[in-house]
Amino acid sequence: xxxxxxxxxxxxxxxxxxxxxxxxxxxxxxxxxxxxxxxxxxxxxxxxxxxxxxxxxxxxx
Numbered sequence: 001x002x003x004x005x006x007x008x009x010x011x012x013x014x015x016x017x018x019x020x021x022x023x024x025x026x027x028x029x030x031x032x033x034x035x036x037x038x039x040x041x042x043x044x045x046x047x048x049x050x051x052x053x054x055x056x057x058x059x060x061x
Contacts, residue, residue, distance in 0.1 A: 028054050 031038055031051030038051050 025058060027051075028058060 024026055024045070028038065028051045032055050036051055037048045039046065039048050041047070
């Protein structure tokens with residue numbers, strides 16, 4: 001029973017992560033279409049970068 005709950009939690013976590021990746025990708029696409037920037041943290045440093053640059057390096061799984 002406990003292993004079943006752990007597996008359910010792992011599956012739910014994977015679905016959440018997948019949904020977040022998709023949401024970020026869609027955000028970057030929308031921002032890039034409008035030639036806008038996105039504020040991100042890189043190694044603890046806050047940066048504002050063009051969304052198009054993020055899309056070049058973004059890997060969606």
